[in-house]
Amino acid sequence: MSAAVKRMEKAEGEALLQITGAVKTFAPRPSLATLLARLSGRPQPSVRAVDGVTLSIFRGEIVALVGESGSGKSTLARIAAGLLPLTAGARQLGGAQATREDAARARAKARNRLRAQMIFQDPLAALNARMRVIDVLTEAPLVHGLIKPAQKRAAALEMIDRVGLAEGVLARFPHQLSGGQRARIGIARALAVGPELLVCDEATAALDVSIQAQILNLFLDLKEKLGLTYLFISHDLAVVRSLADRVLIMYLGRIVEEAPCEELFAAPNHPYTRGLLAQALTLDVKKRVFSAVKGEMPSPFAPPSGCHFHPRCPAAMARCKLEDPVLKPVGPARLSACHLNDAT
Amino acid sequence: MTSRVLEVAGLTTVLKTAEGEMRPVNDVSFHVDRGEILGLVGESGCGKSMTALSLIGQIDAPLASLSGRVVLNGQDLMLLSSHARRKLCGDRLAMVFQDPMSSLNPVLTIQTQLVETVLAHRHVSRARAKARALEVLQTVGIADAKKRLDAYPHEFSGGMRQRVAIAIALLNQPELIVCDEPTTALDVSIQGQILAEMQRLCSETGTALIWITHDLSLVAGLADRVAVMYAGQIVETGTTLEVLEAPRHRYTEGLIASTPAKFLGASRSRGARLKPIAGAPPSLARLPSGCPFHPRCAHAVARCQSPLEETREASGRTFRCVNPGPGANP
Numbered sequence: 001m002s003a004a005v006k007r008m009e010k011a012e013g014e015a016l017l018q019i020t021g022a023v024k025t026f027a028p029r030p031s032l033a034t035l036l037a038r039l040s041g042r043p044q045p046s047v048r049a050v051d052g053v054t055l056s057i058f059r060g061e062i063v064a065l066v067g068e069s070g071s072g073k074s075t076l077a078r079i080a081a082g083l084l085p086l087t088a089g090a091r092q093l094g095g096a097q098a099t100r101e102d103a104a105r106a107r108a109k110a111r112n113r114l115r116a117q118m119i120f121q122d123p124l125a126a127l128n129a130r131m132r133v134i135d136v137l138t139e140a141p142l143v144h145g146l147i148k149p150a151q152k153r154a155a156a157l158e159m160i161d162r163v164g165l166a167e168g169v170l171a172r173f174p175h176q177l178s179g180g181q182r183a184r185i186g187i188a189r190a191l192a193v194g195p196e197l198l199v200c201d202e203a204t205a206a207l208d209v210s211i212q213a214q215i216l217n218l219f220l221d222l223k224e225k226l227g228l229t230y231l232f233i234s235h236d237l238a239v240v241r242s243l244a245d246r247v248l249i250m251y252l253g254r255i256v257e258e259a260p261c262e263e264l265f266a267a268p269n270h271p272y273t274r275g276l277l278a279q280a281l282t283l284d285v286k287k288r289v290f291s292a293v294k295g296e297m298p299s300p301f302a303p304p305s306g307c308h309f310h311p312r313c314p315a316a317m318a319r320c321k322l323e324d325p326v327l328k329p330v331g332p333a334r335l336s337a338c339h340l341n342d343a344t
Numbered sequence: 345m346t347s348r349v350l351e352v353a354g355l356t357t358v359l360k361t362a363e364g365e366m367r368p369v370n371d372v373s374f375h376v377d378r379g380e381i382l383g384l385v386g387e388s389g390c391g392k393s394m395t396a397l398s399l400i401g402q403i404d405a406p407l408a409s410l411s412g413r414v415v416l417n418g419q420d421l422m423l424l425s426s427h428a429r430r431k432l433c434g435d436r437l438a439m440v441f442q443d444p445m446s447s448l449n450p451v452l453t454i455q456t457q458l459v460e461t462v463l464a465h466r467h468v469s470r471a472r473a474k475a476r477a478l479e480v481l482q483t484v485g486i487a488d489a490k491k492r493l494d495a496y497p498h499e500f501s502g503g504m505r506q507r508v509a510i511a512i513a514l515l516n517q518p519e520l521i522v523c524d525e526p527t528t529a530l531d532v533s534i535q536g537q538i539l540a541e542m543q544r545l546c547s548e549t550g551t552a553l554i555w556i557t558h559d560l561s562l563v564a565g566l567a568d569r570v571a572v573m574y575a576g577q578i579v580e581t582g583t584t585l586e587v588l589e590a591p592r593h594r595y596t597e598g599l600i601a602s603t604p605a606k607f608l609g610a611s612r613s614r615g616a617r618l619k620p621i622a623g624a625p626p627s628l629a630r631l632p633s634g635c636p637f638h639p640r641c642a643h644a645v646a647r648c649q650s651p652l653e654e655t656r657e658a659s660g661r662t663f664r665c666v667n668p669g670p671g672a673n674p
Contacts, residue, residue, distance in 0.1 A: 068531040069502075178624050179388075208387035208558060213602035213620035220617065235532065238561065238604035242618060265608070279532040281561035282608045283600065285585045296501055296534065 014094070015056035016229050017080060017116070017197055022089035024050040024075055047300045049075040051253035052089075054327075057197065062223065062230040064244035064261070066237065066276070070297050072253040074201055077233045081118040081199040094196065114144060117195035121202040123182035127174040133160075133185055134170040140193050159188045162225075163218060180211040187218065191226070199231045204239060216243060237280040241265055246333075249273050252300060252308040255327060258335040269336040271313045307339065315340055348417075349519050349552035350376045350399075355412035357398045363629040368394040370576035372412070373654075376520065376552040381543070383567030383584065384556045385599075389625055391576040392556045396522045400437050401429040417519055435465040438513035442525040444505035448497040454481075454508050455493040461515050480511040485541055503534035510538070514545065522554045527562070539566055561605035564588055572596045575626055575636035582661035592661075592668040595621070595637045635664065643667050 027046040030038065038044060049072040057063050057080075067073040078084040079091060093115055120126040127136055134156045141147045147155045156170055163184040174182060183203070190198055200219070204212040216239065222228055234240050240247060240261070247264045249257040249272065257270040268274045295312045298304055304311050310320035317339065325337040357369035368391040376382045386392045397403045399414050404426060414421045416436060421429055433439070441447040449457055458477035459470065466473070474493075481489035484507040497505055506526055513521050523542070527535040543566065546553050557563060563570055564584060571581040572593065580593040591597045598621035600606065607616070623640040626632055632639050638648035647666045656662050 068533065180624055208625075209560070209599060210387060210602045210621040211624065213604070213618035216604070217617055217620060236604070237532075238606075238608050241607045242604040242616075276532065279536040280608050281532075281559065281565060281605060283561050283564050283588055283603060283606050285564050285588050296503060297531075 014059070016059045016061075016094050017055075017057040017231070018090075018092040019053060019055050019080065020090045020092075022050050022053045022076070022079055022091065023048065023087045024072075024079060024084060025087045045301055048253050048303070049300065050079065051303075053250075053253075053255055055248060055255065055258075057229060057231055059196075059229055060223075060227060062219075062232055062243055062245045064232045064234060064240040064247045065250060066234060066240055066247060067250035068235060068297055070252070070300060071250045072300075073233050073250050076250065077118070077199050077201045077231065080197075080231050081116050082113050083118065110144065114140075114193040115195055116197040116199060117190035117193065119186050119190050119198060119200045119203045121205055123179070123186040123206075124174060126186055127182065127189075129174055131173070132170070133172055133174070133177075136174070136185065137189055137192050140189070144193060146193060155192075159192055160184075162191060162222070163188045179207055180214060183207060183211070183215050184218070187215075187222070191222070195228070197229045197231065199233070201233045202235070203232075205234070205236065212239070219243065237276065238282075249276070252297065252303055254308060254337065255335075256309065256337045258327070259331075260333055263331075263334060269330050269334065269341070270309075270338050271315050271340070272309045275312075307337070317343075347378045348375055349378050349380075350417075350554075351413070351415040352399060353413040353415075355395070355398060355414060356410070357394055357403060358409045358411075359407070361629065363627075366628040367576050368628055369398050372573075372576075372578050374571050374578060374581060376554060378552055379546055379550040380569065381546055381553045381555055381567045383563035383570045384554055384573060385558065385560060385563055385570060386573035387558055387599075387625060389628070390573045391628075392573050393524055395573070396439065396524050396554065396556055400433060400439055400522055401426070402433075402439075431465070434461055434512075434518075435516045436519050438516075438518040438521045440506075440509050440513050440521065440523045440526045442528055444502070444509040444526075445497065447509055448505065450497055453494050453496055454500075458493075458508075458512060458515060461512055465516050476515060477511075480514050481508070483514065483545070484508075484511045485537070486511070503530050503538065506530060506534075506538060507541075510542070514549075514551075517549065518551060520552045520554070522556070524556045525558070528557070528559075535562075542566070560588065560599060560603050561608075564605075572599070575631060576628060577636065577664060578662075579637070579665070580663040582659075582663075586659075586661055586671075590669070590671045592655075592663040592671050593637075593665045594641045594643050594667070594669060597669050598640075635666070 025046045025048050027044055034044065053076060065073050065076060075084065079086060093112065137156045137159050138147065138152045141155060142149065157167060160169060165181060165184055169177060169181060177185065204215050207215060232243060244261045247259060247261050248255050249270065251272050257273045268277050298311065306322050307320045307325050310316040319339050325339050327335045327337040330336045330341050353373045355369055355372045356367060359366045359368060372395055384392050384395065394403065398410055401421065455477060459473045462468065462473035462476055478489055478493065481492065486492055486504060486507055500508060527538050542553065545551065555567060567584050569581065570584050570587040571578050572595065574595050580587060580591065580596050587596060588600065591600060601619040602621060604618060621640055626636055634649040635652055638644040645667050652664055652666055654662050654664050
């Protein structure tokens with residue numbers, strides 16, 4: 001892993017976000033029975049939503065994280081945005097260690113936190129229904145002292161101008177806006193504190209196609225204008241292809257493949273990636289066969305042994321059941337976790 | 345000539361709301377033949393779900409007033425009493441909804457729900473009904489169907505639940521199934537499995553299918569013909585190939601240019617961007633005059649603001665546009 005990453009670091013400078021060996025486990029709220037079982041020393045059921053993920057995002061890059069529901073991509077997004085503490089591993093944002101910080105430097109810590117902001121899937125749920133747009137946008141900058149109360153209106157005007165909205169929306173409540181306008185407000189709010197990294201969790205999944213295209217172009221405009229870096233989480237391969245520089249494929253808590261966007265779509269390495277690409281719907285009318293990846297994603301409470309994908313994999317071997325494949329280089333700037341790559 | 349299963353002509357649904365009269369379904373005409381899959385495409389609020397509910401008879405007075413003709417194998421459903429119409433649902437007509445968790449009853453086993461659907465329409469013994477239930481569950485690809493009959497909806501995964509909903513629709517061998525975005529909530533790998541299943545069922549049983557979706561790329565591989573809806577009207581119909589490769593209506597053209605899926609398959613040149621349609625769809629209560637799309641249309645001319653007729657080509661292709669795209673052979 002490190003060899004390829006080092007090569008990339010040399011090419012593009014220092015990583016803005018570096019996540020190393022990240023593990024996040026969740027345990028269900030214990031019932032009386034499980035509490036008793038815990039007393040008797042039996043192990044507790046828990047989900048490793050993120051299972052030893054290492055990734056780095058470089059300045060000015062759009063990295064897409066692709067996975068199906070239950071793959072742990074939203075958990076990883078929240079870790080990347082600094083919203084969830086890690087069970088194990090480290091998250092580092094542009095040089096400053098964010099996991100262990102001096103309590104006395106709480107203010108610096110808060111400032112550091114502002115550098116990564118998140119945009120959520122459902123903008124209606126993510127906006128406070130009782131706050132007017134102007135208050136939604138200026139609350140965080142006011143709290144953090146980035147603007148003075150007297151500048152509130154001028155600052156808000158600048159923010160909505162950046163996302164292509166007119167002054168009229170400032171006095172409205174979220175329910176009075178259309179879906180596209182809400183998405184723009186969600187973006188303007190994230191930008192209000194001047195972040196360097198935007199983490200978008202299925203940010204366009206709830207939008208209509210014509211509106212989605214507007215928002216995707218807005219992301220690209222903002223990247224050019226403000227020099228932003230994106231971690232873009234999506235299940236939609238078409239959206240990923242239209243936007244990303246680099247793609248990470250996630251399956252059941254682990255990254256199984258990592259590659260530059262064009263190369264991944266041209267020549268996927270991991271069998272899961274190949275299956276996903278075969279599923280992706282295109283506008284090609286002549287393609288009339290839906291070739292499916294067999295079966296469903298297993299329960300994350302009891303992930304399969306060895307390679308998590310082996311029960312669904314068309315090329316599974318005996319070794320796949322026993323041994324965890326390691327994510328290792330399979331080409332320049334390309335990583336894949338599959339035993340097939342050793343077989344040659 | 346192929347046999348026509350459904351012919352919809354001039355279907356209009358008028359809702360009276362506080363904001364005034366709305367026509368979520370406005371003079372809608374289309375047809376579906378035996379074994380054919382029609383993709384009904386449009387964005388949210390364009391009236392595609394209301395069209396489905398209107399034609400299966402789930403929207404009625406006093407909520408709405410309906411007019412037009414809905415002819416199922418020669419019988420005009422709009423002339424039937426609401427009781428007679430209701431009896432058709434689940435028998436000759438069936439519908440599959442987007443969210444199976446809310447269309448299945450959470451407190452009954454799926455066996456109960458399947459058997460009850462058979463017994464409501466057929467005079468057969470419970471044992472026969474159960475045998476039929478088992479048969480359709482196997483048809484839609486539920487492994488170990490015999491054991492799963494006694495399970496409750498929450499014991500199934502999302503994809504399996506949708507298969508159960510499809511199984512219920514298939515029970516009485518309907519002439520027409522209307523599917524309202526049944527795979528939107530599912531993962532791509534599960535969606536692929538269900539699409540393959542539906543294609544096979546339609547060609548094997550000859551059931552006609554209306555598949556409602558917002559996703560042009562889904563329609564591309566699945567449907568034989570496509571109808572595109574905008575603001576309550578069908579703005580363009582034609583074979584999938586015609587509509588996707590050579591759209592005539594400017595809205596269809598814009599929709600295709602906005603779809604990220606066009607970057608899949610073809611190699612994308614670096615920095616290529618989508619071309620979105622400007623603005624947002626109009627409110628149904630305040631529709632622009634003439635073509636409802638003209639305020640967003642880059643090709644609008646003065647005539648677009650006056651009422652317009654549907655153009656029908658010899659091939660059966662229709663569109664409502666006075667300044668249409670070039671089509672196949674300009």
